[in-house]
Each structure stands twice: as C-alpha cells, then as structure tokens.
Amino acid sequence: MALAYDGAIQRLIDAFSSLPGIGPKGAQRIAFYVLGAPDEEAQRLVESITEVKQKVRFCDVCGNVCETSPCAICADPRRDRGTICVVEEPKDVMSIERTREYRGLYHVLGGAINPMANVGPNDLNIAQLLNRLQTDEVKEIIVALNPNIEGEATTTYLSRLLTPLDVKVTRLASGLPVGGDLEYADEITLSRALEGRREV
Ligand SMILES: [Zn+2]
Numbered sequence: 001m002a003l004a005y006d007g008a009i010q011r012l013i014d015a016f017s018s019l020p021g022i023g024p025k026g027a028q029r030i031a032f033y034v035l036g037a038p039d040e041e042a043q044r045l046v047e048s049i050t051e052v053k054q055k056v057r058f059c060d061v062c063g064n065v066c067e068t069s070p071c072a073i074c075a076d077p078r079r080d081r082g083t084i085c086v087v088e089e090p091k092d093v094m095s096i097e098r099t100r101e102y103r104g105l106y107h108v109l110g111g112a113i114n115p116m117a118n119v120g121p122n123d124l125n126i127a128q129l130l131n132r133l134q135t136d137e138v139k140e141i142i143v144a145l146n147p148n149i150e151g152e153a154t155t156t157y158l159s160r161l162l163t164p165l166d167v168k169v170t171r172l173a174s175g176l177p178v179g180g181d182l183e184y185a186d187e188i189t190l191s192r193a194l195e196g197r198r199e200v
Contacts, residue, residue: 009035061132063108063125065090073106080104082139084132086158088112088146092182096144099191104142107132112150113157119150121157133165140168142197147176159200170197 004010009031017027034042058064059071066072073079073093083104087093093106109124132138143158145151155171162169173196176185185193 058108061128062106063090063110063128064093064106078103081137083142084129084138084140085142085144086129087144087182088151088154092144092146095182095185095190096194099187099194101191101194104140109145109154112145112154114150114153124154126158126161130161133162133167138167140170142194143169143171143200144182144194146181147172147174147178148180155200163200169200171200172197 005013012031012034013024013027015027016022016030017024019027022030034045055067056065057067057069059066059074060069061074062071064071064073080103084107085096085102085104086107086109087096088109088111090108093108096102096106107125107129109126109129111119111124113119113121113124129141133141141158141162143155145155159169159171172190172193174193175196176182176189176193182190
C-alpha cells in the first residue's frame, strides 16, 4: 500500500489528484503550496470555487456557460442569427471566438457520442438544437467538433439528422491536428478550417 499523509493534507491531495490533468505529484505540490500560502490567498481560492458553483449556469438557448441566460452571445443583436456553430464544450466556443472570424451563434452539445463511456445522442443537447431550427432564421449549421473518433461519430450522426431539414450543414475543413481537441489548434489553423468549411 502506498504511504499516505494523515488526515486533512491527504484529503486535499486526493481532491486535487481527482482533477483532470493533475497527477499525484502535482496534487501533492499544490496541496503543500496551499498549506504554506497566506490565509487570504487560500480563502480566495475557496470563494472562487463556491462562487462558480453558485453563479455559473448553462444558457437555456445554446448550452454555453453564463451567469444570466440567455448568454451574452445569444443576446447580442450584432451576431448573425442565420448561422449556428455546433461545438462539444464551452471551451470550444472560446477557441472559435479567439479566431475573431466567426460572427454567428453557437450550440454547445455538452460532449460527443462515445459508446465506451456510455454517452449516446440522448445524453447530448441535441433536442434543443432541433428546436432552434424551428425558426426559419437559421440558414447554416457549422459542425465544429473535435477531430477525433468521438467527434467524427457525432458529426456523422448530426449530418444524418440535419441534412433532410431545410438547412445547409457544413463541417470544418480538414487540416486540424487529428486525434486532438479544438482547444489545441492555434487560431490561424482554426480560422482556416472555419473559412474552408465544406458541406456534408
Ligand atoms: Zn447562449
């Protein structure tokens, strides 16, 4: 059995190591940093976690994170209401916003189809997307999912679902690093993929 600290410090290490991207050593380093930090700094950390859990919610329209629904993008009259860019996660909205090329709206699925993790179409925010298509404002759906197996499976599923409807369905051009996440693509690559999007 691995050696463990007693009580609270070990519980903090365990809490940090359960976070994505933090291994046991990193968790130990952060826990000891917190232990040695001034009380106010540790308190700020606690408060920001509490605040995010209390205030942040998901936009009723697009599923993006926000503090008031509809979110700032959905509520912005300058955005092009004829285009919806479908992404997996809120962080992907940020990746596409950073390109400064896209002026349409978004729809956040909340993941991708992944049979290995028991995630099917019904677990994703797809019904809400279909609802949004009830208005004749939407002319184009850009499917911008991660260039990996789950993203591909979901893109195929969505294009079958959406193509019979009276809307143009496009996807990002290839050229994104395969197997990765949109967030790892630099702005220029993502910008080009968006610009070179093709109909499915
Ligand atoms: Zn929204």
